Amino acid sequence: MKTEDTHSFSWIRIRAILLVAMLFGFGLAVAVKAFELQVMDGAKYDSMARDQYVRSFELPAPRGAIFDRNKHELAISHDVPSVFADPRRIHDAGKTALALARVLRMERGRIERRLKSKKAFVWIARRVGRKEADAVKRLKLGGIGLTMEPRRFYPNGDLAAQVLGFAGVDSVGLEGLEKQFDAVLKGGDQVLRGLRDALGRGALLDAPRPIESLQGMGLVLTIDSAIQNTLEHALSEAVRRSGSKAGTGIVMDPRNGDILAMATEPGFDPNKFSKYSASRRRNRSVTDCFEPGSIFKIYTYAAALDLGVVSPGDIINCENSNYKVSNHIIHDSHPHQNLTVVDAFKVSSNIAAAKIGQKLGPKRLYGYLRKFGFGSKTGISLPGETRGILSPAYRWRPINTATISFGQGVSVSGIQIVSATAAVANNGIRMKPRLVKSLLKPDGSVEKTYPPMSEGRVIRSDTAHELAEIMEKVTGPGGTGRRAAIPGFNVAGKTGTAQKVDPVAGGYSRDKRIGSFVGFVPVEKPRVVVLISMDEPKGVAYGGVVAAPVFAKVAKAALTRLGVRPLYRAAKDGSAKRERPDDLADGTIQDLEGPPPIPKVRVESGKLPDFSGLSMRAVARLAGKMGLEIDLYGTGLAVKQEPMPGTVLKKVGVCKVWFKSLAKRRKGA
Amino acid sequence: MRRDAEERDRYIDGPLLIAVFGLLAIGGVMVFSASAFHAQKATGDTLFYLKRHLLFSAIGLAAMFVVSKIDYHLLGRLAYPLLLMAAVLLAGVLVFGNKAGGATRWFRLGPVSFQPSELAKLAVVIYLSHSLTRKREKMHSFSFGFLPHVVMCGTLILLVLVEPDLGTAALLALLLFSLLFVAGTKISYLLGAALLALPVLYHQIMSTPWRKARMMVFLDPWADRFGIGYQVTESLIAFGSGGATGVGLGDGRQKLFFLPASHTDFIFSILGEELGFIGAALILLLFGILVYRGLKIAMNAADLFGTYLALGITLTIGFQATANMAVALGLLPTKGLALPFMSYGGSSLVSTLIGIGILLSVAARERPEFARRARKPAGVYV
Secondary structure (H helix, E strand, O other): HHHHHHOOHHHHHHHHHHHHHHHHHHHHHHHHHHHHHHOOOOHHHHHHHHHHHHHEEEEOOOOOOOOOOOOOOEEEEEEEEEEEHHHHHHOOHHHHHHHHHHHHOOOHHHHHHHHHOOOOOEEEEEEOHHHHHHHHHHHHHOOEEEEEEEEEEEOOOOOOOHHEEEEEEOEEEEEEEHHHHHHHHOOEEEEEEEEOOOOEEEOOOOOOOHHHOOOEEEEEOOOHHHHHHHHHHHHHHHHHOOOOOOOEEEEEEOOOOOEHHHHEOOOOOOOHHHHHHHHOOOOHHHHHHOHHHHHHHHHHHHHHHHOOOOOOOOOEEEEEHOEEEOOOEEEEOOOOEEHHHHHHHOOHHHHHHHHHHHHOOOOHHHHHHHHHOOOOOOOOOOEEEEOOOOOOOOOOOOOHHHHOOOOOOOEHHHHHHHHHHHHHHHOOEOOEEOOOEEOOOOOOOEEEEEEOOOEEEOOHHHHHHHHHHEEEEOOOOOOHHHHHOOOOOOEEEEEEEEEEOOOOOOEEEEEEEEEEEEEEEOOOOOEEEEEEEEEEOOOOHHHHHHHHHHHHHHHHHHHHOOEEEEEEEEEEOOOOEEHHHHHHOOOOOOOOOOOOOOOOOOOOOOOOOOOOOOOHHHHHHHHHHHHOEEEEEEOOOOEEOOOOOOEEEHOOEEEEEEEEEEOOOOOOO | OOOOOOHHHHHHEEHHHHHHHHHHHHHHHHHHHHHHHHHHHHHHHOOHHHHHHHHHHHHHHHHHHHHHOOOOOHEEEEHHHHHHEEEEEEEHHHHHHEEEEOOEEEEEEEEEEHHHHHHHHHHHHHHHHHHHHHHHHHOOOOOHHHHHHHHHHHHHHHHOOOOOOHHHHHHOOOOOHHHHHHHHOOHHHHHHHHHHHHHHHHHHHHHHHHHHHHHHHOOOHHOOOOOOOOOHHHHHHHHHOOOOOOOOOOOOOOOOOOOOOOOOHHHHHHHHHHHHHHHHHHHHHHHHHHHHHHHHHHHHHOOOOHHHHHHHHHHHHHHHHHHHHHHHHOOOOOOOHHHHOOOOHHHHHHHHHHHHHHHHHHHOOOOOHHHHHHHHOOEEEE
């Protein structure tokens, strides 16, 4: 080919066409790639795009509040700031982490790791203080933001902590009522879809519903904060004094089953729940079961009296603390010979209880125990309730019948004991424990009420009264629970001291005991049932020693709180005598408000005074003032004391005072 | 026999103008769609970029009209002055220019800025067309046909390169080689020059950290999705998410600050997102028509100078458009090339439309035999 030819116009045209053809080739490549990206892989890129611009905003609804029976706030929610980050927008994770770590007082490495995540959203610190939030705001860090989140707050700290439980960081109830009623408390969180741009600015696609319509329901409890407070303080002091591992207590209104107070000490602060062990956060009255010991005799006697198997005046041979059943020997704490049914109960004879149980037989005893609610959940609205351990009657060997009668070989929860004892106090009708009175709408109106629920009659009404009278003896002179006595009131109750089953060695532990007292007051018209149970006290573990005084303190405060006035008669002869409501009917009775006047007694400092002629109440008050421990016997006015008046106080251990009544009680009272 | 003056005045290349106006119209809409959020954030006025874009379109169209009426032979005389002016401005921009994004490519004159590299493109095309026409008999010669063009254009290319603007430099080099090839330079010279340029290119890329990074991103954009791969991957997501028919005009989300430069260099991605494959194919078709008509004009030009001019302008627009779209689709490494007629940017728009004006001027003076043949189907007398 000649050079001239290659430069001819036609050659130029050919080369130009060649070049443009190449350009069209490039254009075709672009078209093919466009087709591949859009038509073939379009869905993939579409979802990637959506991932970055569609964002779900979770708008947590405010959690409903929890109130006590008088509408005092026990748990509330309010909004507090939380710090989050968009790691994709963080340029210098190290520097940002350092700045945040300083302000939030957190570990730098932890923040840095989160900032280096591939996600579009990570929490840095949730529910921080206002100060910290303001400091973060001032830093003006790119990719770091603040948002408001509701936080659960328990204004009374540890008050009723185990009952309330707590809600976790995402406002989910994790324990207690917070867990049980999570669904109603939490309300409706709304998830809103929104668009977001690369600057993190959002625009909502869905219209948010008004926050009030989403707020959770409020909970009104039967708990009375004042009684709860007293119970907790009394328990905590008792735990400290007795060196117990723990102490639990329940206060219930027997008429409707309302739980007025329920506590386990030591408790915890639900505001800082994560700092406590799970065992500390457990509501032991409901979740744990234990061998009740002598307390259980109440129900054995109840069954026997109800069926007429025994009468209060029947004599039982207590075998001098040596009673053989099968190959086992049953002992009493003190040897007794013949005792009336009443006295056997009063001194808490195991042998008498065993004999009564044997008379009843397994089937009937088991039947009554089930009616009292043992072996099944009480249905209190708390999570993790135990049903206890009560094996069916057909499995009982003779020794089981005997020991179950006095509370061994059976396991029960605190709430079961209270519920069963409340049946005795409530004329034989057992009420279901009620902890929640009503649900409140966000506007404060009542959404739903939970009425008191009867679990049916357990024993006849007259049996209940008969038993209450027997139980009253326990807190009287010579009774095991006399330290549970409350001046001005008649108290019915029963002590219990149970050995704990040793989980390691098997069998009963020598030194691990549970001392309890359950009772109700006033006997005439019971308003409160109180159970106090001390777990593993050091030293003396008798329920009458470690639990009964706590009972007295708590029950007395509860009565005051409920406005129940002391009952006694100012007799013509000046003696104070405890009376029954029936006696009040004749109009000779005078209700006095406040403490009765103390007769003037010459008290020589440092010496024992002369109590003679004083009422039981006056003696108790005087002794209380002096810090003197006294044992009281009989009723009426003081007639005798030991040691003699004038003895140097320091030498006095326990002062015994005998009383004699001048007027006899009316029959049938 | 040439067309008489009256005929010339009334002759307009219909398909070419349809393509140009089509691209301009779609470009204007897309500039608004892609820039509204940026504009609102930066100036508070969502129409800020659109107003300026329309203003430059009007200036460009006016310039195009004027240029199309001028006899393109006049450009031959302007070849050297224009080349000199481009060189001076390119050198000047290095000293007095406005720095933006690590590069000095603009003169800022009050509210408007001017990009000398746009002038350089036109100057190179005009110079080469003039010079290659004059030396048509000596094209086989190294010292007459090859060396002077390489030296002259090479100077401009080097000046562009140090701005730095590798994209425009590469485009100018491609243009130089293409026109030399068409003019009949020995292939061995071109290959030799290309072989010599390769190490320079390699060095240019590897010695500049961000160019090297861009190269790496080009090879695997997803390796550093939120780092240096961000722009490309966002571009792919934008384009791909459009699917066959697009998310709808104005409904694109990637322009919400996800995709940087969405109304300038990456406007094609937003177009792909909002109008889908159909929209992208339409743009390709319009550019195809433009290039085809440009080639036709070059083939039918009255003389060799006209042929080179038309071809040079057509190739400039064609190469630049293809390169821009290829970048948006991840087929080429990222570089700062605008999409002709569509990207926001005054200098580019005006110079491209001036180029179209020259093309129209060449078309109006076609050789008679073609003019006769073209009377019916292609040409429109108004």
